[in-house]
Amino acid sequence: MVEGLGLDVSMLVRLAVAFVLGLPVGWERDHRALSPGLRTFPLVATGACAFLLIGQHAFPGEARAQGYVFQAVLSGIGFIGGGVIVKGKGEIQGIATAVSIWITAAVGAAIAYRLYWLGVVLSLTTVATLQLLRPFRHHP
Template identity: 85%
Template sequence: MEGLDPVPSMLIRLALAFALGVPVGWEREHRALSPGLRTFPLVGMGACAFLLIGQHAFPGEARAQGYVFQAVLSGIGFIGGGAIVKGRGEIQGIATAVSIWITAAVGAAVAYRLYWLGAVLSLTTVAALQLLKPFKEHT
């Protein structure tokens, strides 16, 4: 994808960031937890989009791109905070909030052409949510 015109390259990365968010969204939706299947792919794609915009708007300017990255992280923190619900002596939604945060990292990895990292993050997140659930229920 390195030699592609910037527009097709960006569209491919956006689609990949979206696709890598689907397994995490499916897992959250499957457990009847919200947010779910629509939200996670959009988080991945949105993070990717903002970082692509930063790369395009500030080519070769690492500091400016770093500011864009920081802004994305702040926004994702705000969204993740909204997924956490405090009830009567109980807090719920932390795994969902962390999953949102990691899905943004998936999008960031794809934006910076670290496709293998995005795939590993997506698959590891789904595996952790599914495989470690029984251990949480017994504690």
């Protein structure tokens, strides 16, 4: 904590790491000209991280209260993810993007709780799955 400013440098670092780990997923979606893209995913990771950091700061040592914050973040992300799923022309589209948003929020959550290794693994496996398994998608 930087005295006089109320600034916790470790929080800023975690927000920055969450942002950086959200970028590869956003880049993958943007690279394929899919929306949401490059801007959305780092913001999802950073936002999830920020809300959980706020919960930790507002309710230190209160696991139940922090759990409520965590649940609220998950509900909000579910709402956002649901917004990218569309049904049309006899098929449903956007499920992989919705799940990517969900996982990117988990990246931010992992970083908020200093589980850096988990955030990195989630980010990389999400991008790898979207890239490497694309040729195996079922198309009717």
